[in-house]
Amino acid sequence: MDGVLVWESQALPGAGELIEQWKSRGQRFLVLTNNSMFTPRDLSARLHQAGIQVPEDLIWTSALATARFLQTQRPGGRAYVIGESGLTTALHEAGYILTDIDPDYVVLGETRYYSFEAITKAIRLVLGGARLIATNPDATGPSAEGPVPSTGAIGALISKATGFEPYWVGKPNPMMFRLAMSKVGAHSETTGMIGDRMNTDVIAGIEAGVHTVLVRTGISDDAEIAKYPFRPNEILDSVRDLLDQ
Numbered sequence: 065m066d067g068v069l070v071w072e073s074q075a076l077p078g079a080g081e082l083i084e085q086w087k088s089r090g091q092r093f094l095v096l097t098n099n100s101m102f103t104p105r106d107l108s109a110r111l112h113q114a115g116i117q118v119p120e121d122l123i124w125t126s127a128l129a130t131a132r133f134l135q136t137q138r139p140g141g142r143a144y145v146i147g148e149s150g151l152t153t154a155l156h157e158a159g160y161i162l163t164d165i166d167p168d169y170v171v172l173g174e175t176r177y178y179s180f181e182a183i184t185k186a187i188r189l190v191l192g193g194a195r196l197i198a199t200n201p202d203a204t205g206p207s208a209e210g211p212v213p214s215t216g217a218i219g220a221l222i223s224k225a226t227g228f229e230p231y232w233v234g235k236p237n238p239m240m241f242r243l244a245m246s247k248v249g250a251h252s253e254t255t256g257m258i259g260d261r262m263n264t265d266v267i268a269g270i271e272a273g274v275h276t277v278l279v280r281t282g283i284s285d286d287a288e289i290a291k292y293p294f295r296p297n298e299i300l301d302s303v304r305d306l307l308d309q
């Protein structure tokens with residue numbers, strides 16, 4: 065989503081047109097984000113503000129992937145959550161009970177309201193045997209004023225305090241793509257991934273066995289691409305290059 069379709073709430077070149085072209089042809093697709101703060105409905109509204117019309121059921125977040133993962137690992141489990149509605153709603157809908165009493169998991173997600181009290185509780189629950197899961201390993205996220213600490217940074221704090229590393233569900237874990245493909249019944253041999261980051265999107269796409277396309281509208285330029293020991297299948301200036309004329 066970010067760096068491919070939108071950048072700081074503005075549509076990127078060709079984004080709205082490409083989505084419309086796919087819809088008119090019945091091309092199956094999902095819009096993915098590692099951000100676990102928002103529900104698909106919130107994100108659909110955010111895209112709508114930018115002039116891009118994506119129904120909420122075609123949006124896949126690291127929060128949904130985490131909820132799906134936990135549902136398959138331990139159906140009807142209990143979780144203590146540090147996060148916002150994107151994550152709490154996803155876990156509720158996956159049949160989870162959200163509680164700080166004897167949870168199976170401590171689940172970390174993106175929030176702008178990290179509290180010392182909640183982090184302390186999470187640390188004590190993990191030390192007491194709750195398993196540590198995090199929606200995404202990003203250390204920082206973007207804001208208009210500059211970088212803000214993200215799930216990866218809080219995960220590191222809890223990790224340092226407990227000695228337990230979280231299991232990170234979002235990109236670069238290819239499970240994010242595998243769970244997305246399973247949601248729409250897609251197969252890796254006939255699926256493509258369009259992303260803007262080498263160290264999350266492209267590596268996860270390669271490991272999930274899909275065709276990988278990097279666009280230069282996000283954070284990667286040629287110097288960034290050259291740093292990595294792997295390459296995407298295609299490098300494009302923007303998603304506009306994917307439009308049929």
Ligand SMILES: [Mg+2]
Pocket residue numbers: 065066067068259260261282
């Ligand atoms: Mg991105």
